[in-house]
Amino acid sequence: MADRKGSGMGKDFEILGDYILRAKLRESWVSTVWKANHRSTGEAVVLKQIAAPKLTSHLRNCLDCELAFLSSVNHPNIIRLLHFFKYQDYVILVMEFCEGGNLASFIRLHGRVQECLAKRFMQQLGTGLQVLKQNHIVHRDLKPENILLSGSEYDPVLKIADFGLSRILLPDDSAQTVCGSVFYMAPEILQFQRYNYKVDMWSVGAILFELLNGYPPFHGRSRVQLLQNIKKSTSLPFAPLILPQLHPDCVDLCSRLLSISPDGRLSIEEFYHHNFLKH
16 A cells, blocks of 8 residues: 655654555545645645555545646635545545544534634634535535644634535535435435535435534434434423523524425525624
8 A cells, every 4th residue: 555664763654655654534435534644845744545446436525626727716714635646456545634633523522612712703704605505515424523623722623624525516406315414414415305505405404403511412323213213302402500591692593504405494695694693
């Protein structure tokens, strides 16, 4: 996979192109994500190493979409692709390193967050989603693990990351591929129905709920059970001690994002201009 080079301190590090691989961050059957340093400048980066022979036609299209989109944007709330290259049978994406980790680890560390911080995160997420809309991109895997944090601990900057399941979806088009992470997956995907960009808005609602409560809104041991729990819910299961502390606009935003019907769910524009995010 990569060459090896002794560090001179009793430990070997793998070399991939111009980069020294320092630590494996996560791994799937088709890709591995590393923290790395440039060999000459020492710059800390993240490498996403994708095994090209393992890509299905669907995943190859998603990769093409990811590369085209990230190569064309430079926005503070979108992860920055520095460059990409091929190495043997791999496609390597070199991306900025976010020292704050991801939102999932932030929630595990801090528990539920105050409403004012949830609002700030949602404002930044809304700004990033506007960029996706302008480029007709549907992410399809928005979840706390795919939202990275940069900047200081006291003023974190949120960045939408991991566009590996994204695709271009024009306004009048729809998709039907089942993909995403089950606890953040919109009901229409769980029901194998055709869907549009509003699947991302459901995911945003699930993320907002988790920020406020410390856990996702709906659970189930299977997709079928999860869907049943969503359908039988008459209101969002906010913790009883938390709900009275929340502004009505905050509850309204979360409820309208987690509308079972896509037609009743907020659009990106309605989300971005919602009263809760204005103040």
